[in-house]
Amino acid sequence: MKNTSLEYDKVIEKCRSLFVNKLQDYGCAWRILRLPSLTDQLYIKAQRIRSLQENEIRKIDEDETGEFIGIINYSIIALIQLELGVVDQPDLDVKRAVEMYNTKILETKSLMEAKNHDYGEAWREMRVSSLTDLILQKLLRVKQIEDNKGKTVVSEGITANYQDMLNYSVFALILMQFHQ
DSSP: OHHHHHHHHHHHHHHHHHHHHHHHHHTTTGGGOOOHHHHHHHHHHHHHHHHHHHOOOOOOOOSHHHHHHHHHHHHHHHHHHHHHHSSSSSSHHEEEEEEEEHHHHHHHHHHHHHHHHHHHGGGGGOOOHHHHHHHHHHHHHHHHHHTTTOOSSOOOHHHHHHHHHHHHHHHHHHHHTTTT
């Protein structure tokens, strides 16, 4: 599991770098996004990944990497929005946004390490396409929870689903490094 932790950190560093650069370009404009909007943005990215995986012809010469990075960063944004709520105007400076990003990553990585221990790194034997399908399934679950106004009977809730999507995306990026 030591390699997983290092690989995880390497993927997240790339994602964090993009997040910080976009913060410098756009500020925290994302603070106005409601959770269903973020869920829909994540859904679009996951559907694009699935389309790239299934279609032999690509009209844009890109692989899934950028979309998985987007899922990671938008999942973190969603976790921040869950904690802080939605605002009418951006209210975070770059420093505070990065601090919150780092906190959400630490929480999500801790969850990954606990699950990874219990599951024995089974994800390493999975296909990237299966991870994509799991992300889409989680998104459909989140959409249903949102449609139910957050009420669940036995579900683990929205936070855990966003964290799982983030972790599945990290796993996919790690696996893609070995298959390129």
